[in-house]
Amino acid sequence: MKRKHFFRLFVLFILLLSQFLSFNLSAQESRKTFKQDDVFSIFIKKEKRARRDSATEEPVILKKPYFATTPFIGYNPAYGFLIGIGTTMAIYLGDPLKTPVSSVCAAINLTTAKQTIITVRSNIITDGSRYILRGDWRYLVFSQPTYGLGTGIKMHTNRGIVFNDGGSTASLPPDAQPLNYNYIRLYETFFFRFSRNWYFGIGYCLDDFSKIADHNHTDSVPPQNTSHYQYSIDHGFNPEKYIISGLSLEVLLDSRDNSIRPTKGYLANVAFRPNFTFLGSAKNSLMLNTEFRTYVGLSKRRPGHLIGFWYLGQFNEKGTIPYLGLPALCWDMYNRAGRGYIQGSIRGVNFIYLESEYRFPISPYSGILSGVAFVNATTASSDDKTRQLFQYVDPAIGFGLRIMFSRKTLSNLCIDFGFGADGTKGIFFNLNETF
Numbered sequence: 357m358k359r360k361h362f363f364r365l366f367v368l369f370i371l372l373l374s375q376f377l378s379f380n381l382s383a384q385e386s387r388k389t390f391k392q393d394d395v396f397s398i399f400i401k402k403e404k405r406a407r408r409d410s411a412t413e414e415p416v417i418l419k420k421p422y423f424a425t426t427p428f429i430g431y432n433p434a435y436g437f438l439i440g441i442g443t444t445m446a447i448y449l450g451d452p453l454k455t456p457v458s459s460v461c462a463a464i465n466l467t468t469a470k471q472t473i474i475t476v477r478s479n480i481i482t483d484g485s486r487y488i489l490r491g492d493w494r495y496l497v498f499s500q501p502t503y504g505l506g507t508g509i510k511m512h513t514n515r516g517i518v519f520n521d522g523g524s525t526a527s528l529p530p531d532a533q534p535l536n537y538n539y540i541r542l543y544e545t546f547f548f549r550f551s552r553n554w555y556f557g558i559g560y561c562l563d564d565f566s567k568i569a570d571h572n573h574t575d576s577v578p579p580q581n582t583s584h585y586q587y588s589i590d591h592g593f594n595p596e597k598y599i600i601s602g603l604s605l606e607v608l609l610d611s612r613d614n615s616i617r618p619t620k621g622y623l624a625n626v627a628f629r630p631n632f633t634f635l636g637s638a639k640n641s642l643m644l645n646t647e648f649r650t651y652v653g654l655s656k657r658r659p660g661h662l663i664g665f666w667y668l669g670q671f672n673e674k675g676t677i678p679y680l681g682l683p684a685l686c687w688d689m690y691n692r693a694g695r696g697y698i699q700g701s702i703r704g705v706n707f708i709y710l711e712s713e714y715r716f717p718i719s720p721y722s723g724i725l726s727g728v729a730f731v732n733a734t735t736a737s738s739d740d741k742t743r744q745l746f747q748y749v750d751p752a753i754g755f756g757l758r759i760m761f762s763r764k765t766l767s768n769l770c771i772d773f774g775f776g777a778d779g780t781k782g783i784f785f786n787l788n789e790t791f
Contacts, residue, residue: 393722394763421447424762426769428465428785440465440473442787444767446616450483457481459616461690461787472497477689479615488547488555488608492689496539500700501532504583505682506738507702508748510778533582534571537680540564543689545604557606561629562636565680566597587679587739598638598678602631612649617766617789619659623649631675641675649791658717660726666791668693668709683707685734692790694734696752696774698782704736706745713790715758726758728772730790752776761787 425443442463449458458480465473473496480489503509510531545559573585573595588595605628612621627645631637646669655661670683684703685694693709694702711732718725733751737744756772772784 392760392763392766393724394760421445422762422764424764424767424787426761426787438465438467438471444616444762444787446764446767449481450485454484455481456485456612456615463787469499470497471499481615485553486549488557488610490543490545490547490557490559492541492543494539494541496537498539499534499536501534501698502583502679502703503532503701504738505587505704505736506743506748507704507734507736507750508743509702533584535584535680536567536569536571537565538567539680543604545606547606547608553609553611555606555608555610557604557608557627559604559606561600561602561604561631563600563681565599565678568596568680570595584679591676591678591739593638593676593678598681599636600631600638600641600678600681601636602629602641603635604629612651614766617660617768618649618651618664619662620651620653623647638678639676641677642673643677644671644673645669646671658723660715660723661717662715664713664715664791666693666709666711666713668707670707672705677705679703683736685709690788692786694732694752695730695754695772695784695790696732696776696782697734697750697780701780702734702736702750704743705739706737707734708736708745709734711791715789723763724760726760726768728756728758728790730754730756730772730774750777752780756784758789 423443423445425441428440428442429438440463442461445460445462446457448455458478460476460478460480462476463473464475465471474494476491476493478489478491482488540562541564542562543559545557547555547557549555568584570582570584572580572582579585585595587593588598607626609622609624612618612623625645625647629643629645631639631641631643633640646667648665648667650665652663652665653659653661654663668688672682682703682705684700684707685697686692686699691699693711709732711730713728713730715726715728717723718727731751731753733749735746735749737747752774754772754774756770759769759771761767761769767788770784770786770788770790772786772790773781774784775781
């Protein structure tokens with residue numbers, strides 16, 4: 357069965373399954389009031405929990421910062437031990453009826469192979485949702501393989517455990533082209549509201565790649581013409597370092613009820629990113645990034661019972677982008693796209709990603725445990741036009757478990773099992789919903 361036909365059938369299956377489950381669960385819903393709880397409540401005595409619940413009949417309002425933190429640990433012979441920690445901070449900066457919760461997510465992962473991954477992502481919303489300040493800051497001493505540009509490239513059972521913010525224990529298959537590099541990302545955009553849920557945004561974006569070591573080229577005799585090296589030479593980039601530096605001009609629609617765990621509303625974003633040599637960019641270029649998310653509720657009593665839809669489209673409109681700056685899987689703001697594949701394994705000049713996820717409750721009343729089933733598909737093009745958008749599609753399916761880590765921030769601990777094409781697979785650990 358062709359990949360694109362498989363994708364269509366699975367989407368139809370998810371929609372039919374969700375409608376069936378929605379009908380049956382709605383028919384069986386108890387009159388007992390549902391109250392969102394978290395995993396820590398298991399250790400609270402019943403009497404104390406009852407007193408706490410009776411005092412918090414209204415939704416939890418975070419008048420001061422509240423933190424939810426979780427550790428990560430893993431091992432693989434190729435990378436050694438990986439240890440890390442991730443935390444989410446949440447707070448309301450205004451009236452909760454008019455102001456969504458603000459959040460800051462930070463994580464650090466370290467490996468015995470001398471990898472360092474430090475990330476800070478923020479979504480700050482002022483009183484009355486008048487202004488939004490969105491940031492994505494990263495510092496990486498990193499190693500990651502590439503397989504060339506475009507979809508439909510076999511990756512020969514690339515698999516591994518993937519941790520929050522890109523840390524991975526994936527071993528290298530024989531056809532991988534390993535790269536080591538240092539990376540600094542500084543994205544910051546200021547949005548101001550011009551209509552009810554509509555915003556204009558202006559920002560600055562920096563991608564700084566340095567100390568790039570293309571091992572299949574530098575460590576081979578004679579040197580191999582790897583995908584990264586050949587692309588860099590063909591388009592006039594230094595294979596060892598380059599910078600993308602430019603502005604971001606954006607239009608945003610955000611009507612979601614919660615940015616950490618949305619259950620309704622829309623998010624739509626169109627961002628033009630002109631990059632300029634006078635700002636330090638290796639070449640002038642123009643990138644167009646587009647995104648859309650929405651959520652279809654299946655239960656009034658359980659808002660988290662829903663189907664979510666996610667679209668990402670990233671396009672090189674003018675000029676040329678350096679290889680590592682091209683759109684790639686799991687390089688979105690929160691490293692979530694592409695469960696079933698290792699980060700960066702699919703890369704292209706132009707890139708489209710689609711995902712649908714069915715979210716369903718498991719715990720009947722507390723909401724501590726819930727589950728997901730998902731399907732996604734990626735298509736990407738190459739620079740030599742041998743692979744066009746939608747000529748090849750790489751699909752993936754999977755399922756996962758959600759553990760409510762903090763009812764105050766609505767932060768989940770997420771464990772997902774994803775299965776992609778050609779035997780690729782992974783176990784994915786994250787904080788908060790995928791999208």
